[in-house]
Amino acid sequence: MMVTIKLLGPVSLEVRGRPVPTRSVRTRSVLAVVGLAQGQPVSVGRLVDQIWGACLPNSAVQQVHNTVSQLRRAVSSAAAAEGLDEPDWLRTGANGYRLGPAAEVDLALFLDDVRHAERAYAAGHSHRAGDLIDQGLARWHGEALSGTSPHVASEAARIEAQRRVARVSRIRMALETGDAVDLRQEAESLLAEDPFDEQVRVFVMRILDLQGRRKDALHVFREGARLLRGELGVDPGVQLRHAHQAILDGTTVERTVDPAHGADPPVPAQLPPAPGAFVGRSAELARLLSVLTTPHAHGRPAIVVVSGIGGVGKTSLAVVAGHAVADRFPDGQVFVHLREPPGPLDSKKALARVLRALGFADRLPATVDERRALLRTLTAHKAILIVADDADSAGQICDLLPSEPRCAVVVTTRRRLPDLLWCESLELRPLAPDPSRQLLAAFAGDALPPISDPDISTIVEACSGLPLALAIAGARMKSLGPGRHRDLARVLDAESSRLQALSLGELDVSETLSQGLSLLSPDARRALVAVSGLTSPSIPDWCILAACDADRWRALAATDELMAAHLLHPTTESDRLSPRFGMHELVRLHLRPRLMSDADGGRQALETTLVWWLTLAREVSAHLTGEPFETSLAPEAAATAPADVVKAAIDDPAGWARRDQHNLVAAAQAAIALGRDELAVALVDASRRPLIACWLQDTWETLTTLGMRAARRSSNSRVRGRALLARGSVFLNTGDYPAAVRALWLAKELLYGVDWAGAAVAAGNLAGALEVLGEPRAAVRNCDDLLDVAELAPMARSITLRRRANAHASLGQLDAALSDFAEARRQLPYDRNWETRAHLLEGEARLHLKLCRPAEARSRLTEAIDSARAHGSPRVEGYLLLTMAEIEQACGEFDAAMGSARRATSLMSRMGDRDGEALAAYQSAMVAVASGSVATARPWLATARALLQATSRPVELAAVERLLLDHGVAAPRSS
Secondary structure (H helix, E strand, O other): OOEEEEOOOEOEEEEOOEEEOOOOHHHHHHHHHHHHOOOOOEOHHHHHHHHHOOOOOOOHHHHHHHHHHHHHHHHHHHHHHOOOOOOOOEEEEOOEEEEOOOEEEHHHHHHHHHHHHHHHHHOOOHHHHHHHHHHHHOOOOOOOOEOOOHHHHOOHHHHHHHHHHHHHHHHHHHHHHOOHHHHHHHHHHHHHHOOOOHHHHHHHHHHHHHOOOHHHHHHHHHHHHHHHHHHHOOOOOHHHHHHHHHHHHOOOOOOOOOHHHOOOOOOOEOOOOOOOOOOOOHHHHHHHHHHHHOOOHHHOOEEEEEEOOOOOOHHHHHHHHHHHOHHHOOOOEEEEEOEEOOEEOOHHHHHHHHHHHOOOOOOOOOOHHHHHHHHHHHOOOOOOEEEEEEEOOHHHHHOOOOOOOOOEEEEEEOOOOOOOOOOEEEEOOOOOHHHHHHHHHHHHHHHOOOOOOHHHHHHHHHHOOOHHHHHHHHHHHHHHOOOOHHHHHHHHHOHHHHHHHOEEOOEEHHHHHHHHHOOOOHHHHHHHHHHOOOOOOOEEHHHHHHHHOOOHHHHHHHHHHHHHOOOOEEOOOOOOOOOEEEOOHHHHHHHHHHHHHOOOOHHHHHHHHHHHHHHHHHHHHHHHHOOOOOOOOOOOOOOOOOHHHHHHHHHOHHHHHHHHHHHHHHHHHHHHHOOOHHHHHHHHHHHHHHHHHOOOHHHHHHHHHHHHHHHHHOOOHHHHHHHHHHHHHHHHHHOOHHHHHHHHHHHHHHHOOOOHHHHHHHHHHHHHHHHHOOOHHHHHHHHHHHHOOOOOOHHHHHHHHHHHHHHHHHOOOHHHHHHHHHHHHHOOOOOOOHHHHHHHHHHHHHHHHHOOOHHHHHHHHHHHHHHHHHOOOHHHHHHHHHHHHHHHHHOOOHHHHHHHHHHHHHHHHHHOOHHHHHHHHHHHHHHHHHHOOHHHHHHHHHHHHHHHOOOOOHHHHHHHHHHHHHOOOOOOOOO
């Protein structure tokens, strides 16, 4: 080393023993801060803070840069004077300044000397140890960090304390070798500095006794006893009393056990055995080992917090890492469990366990502060690893932190500890499928069948990546023996028996999860139980509001608590404006009994959440149709979802439906599980329009299946009728018209007289199915039956008239159809139901076109388009523009028709309506074909074919395929 930074006295700088001028406080402070960092980067901001504190000059940063430049020039000049090349002693990086390989710090050399002396002493080489201590103490040349700024000089007390420990160690070693007589003045000096230090007082008594000054030795004891009783109110400790009695008896004072310096107690090696199977955590282990083996900045011990849900393998990771780095902590590895029945261990007991592990068994201090100070004394100048298992709070850990930079602390906890500062956080998630199979195989041994066995996949999926569950399942497979894994797979596959099967002796998944739940606040517990009823993988954050009485602050606190406890986790669908959460499947199953018993108020909170989902679906449906959502189902659903949630949904109904389609299914499932059959069917009924509008047919079909399940358990004809009405709409969409007729006929009969609006919709849909089946007269009779009822509401009467008008048109009775359309419009208020009015105008326009009245047709359709544009509905406007294109095409106005079709295409594309885009492309192709422009028609036909193949439009697709063949473009082969 060429450059030496001296901190053990007035701060100075030397190059091969040649002093380098450091005249200003600022220069010495920069040297001290960089030297104290022990080779870690020091930012300019930190240097500014350490030099000036809160009183910063405007040019503080520039002054730091200037000071560093001056130091470099001074060192270069000194090196040149010695005939040396410029040394690499101070480097600049992205994170600040740090020492290079050509620099050394006398403080680091001193600490190395002390550490080597302790090891030599522990190995029985007392003389060698004494020489090393003397070498280290000889490096001191005054008061540490002299001549620096007050902020930097505040570190001097810690360094001086290390010097005192070394001086005490030197006397202890000299007593072992019989050379202590010459150190009497040093021992008396130490005692004068701290007269309450019983260890040093014993040393003084022993030296005086060795010199034959027994009376003086007894006086030293009496003076110490007087001080302890008078000032502190305590009696002398065991060591001091033992030394006193030995002098009185005239016997030789035996070597004093000194747990503070690790002479007699065995080095603690308390880590549990490493787990036999440890897979799927290579990245986490590498990160943990990196933190434990890298010197920590700012002279602090490394602290790593490993958090995760119970049973995820936190302790296993900590233990594996501890064994891997044990050689870096030769002074011991302490393992302390911070929980005992009935709850977390208090700081006083936790400190007692650690202190005993370090060999201090005599008269533990009474207060937490004293025990904390003793811990830091015992760990000074040592490299000790402390593993604190199952911590509950940051307060528990703060009391266990040593101040020695060579120590390290690994904390395992079920919750994040954001208030534990200066620590590295490592969160464990459940294992992926492949590592889960490997862990299961490790525990199952020879009982594991081939990994491709489908029953193995069932077992792995049932364990949901939780290592504890996989260990139990593997142990059960081994216990059952080969060939019995199928029985275990069936038991685990059933949700009702899964958790019972995941219990084996002391290992119990439910018990482990219960420990985490017991620490939650009432709001967090109620919210967790409530959202556990929703089986969706992505739950919106506003669902927690229902459990907190719509109090946003309480909901935010509950959400943070559940996230910190790893009982909820953010999903990939989360974003800044719409946070979403998921829940581990085993946690959900564990909470089910609490949900059904309503022990925490979670059932009631879930019912409120379901009502909010219902009102939200109704609001979106009303927005899409431009008319109020009318239903007689679930009249108790008066409470609405939060206004901002409703606004976000109606601002983007298509996005809302796609994001929350699984939540609508989960809400219906939850309503059925709670026995709220009417609420389940109401959810199905309200979700129809948003899902159909976004072409989410699979989700809609799943919902209608759930509605039928609820209806079968209900004796309420309204509930059963609405469920059949929804199911009938699925049959209509899939083209199963005979099944649609059966379902809709029964729905109309059930709703007749108890739900006129539902009966009208059933009759209208039934009429449409009958028309397709070639029975328009039956469709007219079906509508006539309902229109004869005086109690029929205007909206229901309008729906039925519209369906009868379509049936009349199918029979060629165009005037009767026009009359029905006009009457249907008169039934609706002008300022409401604008979308229904627009579609009625569209129907009239088509009839006028058939009657060769293009002007009337264009007038009706223009009125409908203007209405859609005024109400801000680009989707409805787009479909009406397609009808306008048909009319203009029929009138031979091909340019106008192509313009209308292109505007419709633009609107459909902007809305993300795939079905609308396909129909717009189809209409554009038809216009191009009708105009005779083959070159224009071909690309439109190809586009229309590609889009129609992704939708359920077989009639249009067949027409396009025929036209493509006619124009010389081959249709693709069917796969």
